[in-house]
Amino acid sequence: MAPVATIVSDTTLPSGPLPERRAAPGAHAPVPALFSLAGTVTFITGGGRGLGQALAKGVVQAGGSVACIDLLPQPTNDNGEWDQIQKLVALNGGTASYHVCDITNEEKMAQTFEEVERLAAPAVLRGVIACAGVQQMIPAIDYPMDGFRRIMEINVAGAFVTAKASANFWAKRDIKGSLVMIASMSGSIANRSLTCTAYNTSKAAVHQMCRSVAQEWGPAHGIRVNTLSPGYIRTAMTDQLLAEKPEVEETWMRGALLNRLGAPEDFVGPAVFLLSDASAFMTGADLRVDGGHCASA
Numbered sequence: 001m002a003p004v005a006t007i008v009s010d011t012t013l014p015s016g017p018l019p020e021r022r023a024a025p026g027a028h029a030p031v032p033a034l035f036s037l038a039g040t041v042t043f044i045t046g047g048g049r050g051l052g053q054a055l056a057k058g059v060v061q062a063g064g065s066v067a068c069i070d071l072l073p074q075p076t077n078d079n080g081e082w083d084q085i086q087k088l089v090a091l092n093g094g095t096a097s098y099h100v101c102d103i104t105n106e107e108k109m110a111q112t113f114e115e116v117e118r119l120a121a122p123a124v125l126r127g128v129i130a131c132a133g134v135q136q137m138i139p140a141i142d143y144p145m146d147g148f149r150r151i152m153e154i155n156v157a158g159a160f161v162t163a164k165a166s167a168n169f170w171a172k173r174d175i176k177g178s179l180v181m182i183a184s185m186s187g188s189i190a191n192r193s194l195t196c197t198a199y200n201t202s203k204a205a206v207h208q209m210c211r212s213v214a215q216e217w218g219p220a221h222g223i224r225v226n227t228l229s230p231g232y233i234r235t236a237m238t239d240q241l242l243a244e245k246p247e248v249e250e251t252w253m254r255g256a257l258l259n260r261l262g263a264p265e266d267f268v269g270p271a272v273f274l275l276s277d278a279s280a281f282m283t284g285a286d287l288r289v290d291g292g293h294c295a296s297a
C-alpha cells in the first residue's frame with residue numbers, strides 16, 4: 001500500500017501560547033531605524049584610505065559619527081574624500097575625527113579609544129571596524145621569515161589588539177558593542193595565481209579569532225563579533241598587486257560572477273548591517289561579499 005502523505009498546515013499545529021520568543025530590544029523598530037547608526041560613533045582602523053575610508057563615509061551616511069585610525073599622518077583627500085565625510089557628518093551634528101595610531105601598539109590603542117570617546121560625546125562608541133591590514137606577494141618557497149612575521153604582526157596581532165581594546169572598553173561601560181573584523185575570501189580559499197601565503201594565513205586566523213572571541217564575549221558582555229570577507233576590491237592594495245602582475249586581472253575576472261571586481265562602496269551596506277541593530281542576532285559569523293567568486297571553481 002502506498003504511504004499516505006501527511007499534510008501539515010497551520011491548523012494542525014498545536015494551539016496555545018508560543019514558546020518564549022525574545023527578539024533584541026528595538027528589533028520591532030521600523031526598518032530604517034534598524035539600520036540607523038544615529039547617536040553612535042564607529043572606530044575604524046585603516047580608516048585613512050581605501051576600504052576603511054569608504055566605510056567611514058557609509059557610517060556617516062547611516063547617521064553616525066566616525067573616528068578613523070591609521071598610520072598615515074593625514075587621511076587621504078586626493079579627491080576630496082575626507083572633506084566629503086566632514087561635510088556629511090556636519091549635517092547630522094556629529095563628528096569625524098582622525099587619529100594616528102599603530103594598531104600593534106596596545107597602550108596607544110587604549111588611549112585612542114578614550115580620546116575618541118571624549119571627542120565624540122554624547123555619541124556612544126558602539127561600533128568598531130578592524131580594517132587595517134597589509135598584503136605581500138612572494139612565493140612561499142622563498143618567503144623571508146621577517147616578511148611573514150610582519151604580516152602576522154599587523155593582520156593578526158594588530159587585529160587582536162583592536163578586538164581586545166574594544167572588549168575592554170565596552171565591558172567596563174556595559175556597552176553591547178558590535179565589532180566587525182575585515183577578513184577576506186582569502187581566509188577561506190587560496191587565490192589562483194597569487195603567491196600570498198602569509199596574507200591568506202593571516203585572514204584565516206582572523207576568521208578563527210572572530211569565532212573564538214564571539215564565544216567568550218557574547219555570553220559574558222553581549223558583545224557581537226563578526227567578520228566581513230571581501231573578494232577583490234580595486235584599492236591601492238590591489239593596484240599594487242596588479243602593477244606587479246597585470247595578467248592576474250584576467251584570472252580574477254574569470255571568477256567574477258557579476259562581471260566586475262568590487263569597489264569599496266560595495267561593502268558599505270554589509271558593514272552598516274553588521275554594525276547596526278539589523279544584525280542584532282548575528283555573532284561569530286562570516287559575511288562573505290565577493291561578487292560570487294567563491295561560488296564556482
Ligand SMILES: NC(=O)c1ccc[n+]([C@@H]2O[C@H](COP(=O)([O-])OP(=O)(O)OC[C@H]3O[C@@H](n4cnc5c(N)ncnc54)[C@H](O)[C@@H]3O)[C@@H](O)[C@H]2O)c1
Nearest residue numbers: 046050051070071102103131132133184230232233235237
Ligand atoms: N583590496 C582588496 O581587494 C581586499 C580584499 C579583501 C580584504 N581586504 C582587506 O581590507 C582591508 C583594507 O584594505 P585596502 O584594500 O583598503 O588596503 P589599503 O592598503 O588601501 O588600506 C589599508 C590601510 O591600513 C593602514 N595600516 C596598515 N598597517 C597599519 C598599522 N599597523 N596601524 C594602523 N594602520 C595601518 C594603512 O596605512 C592603510 O591606510 C585590509 O584588511 C585588507 O586585507 C582587501
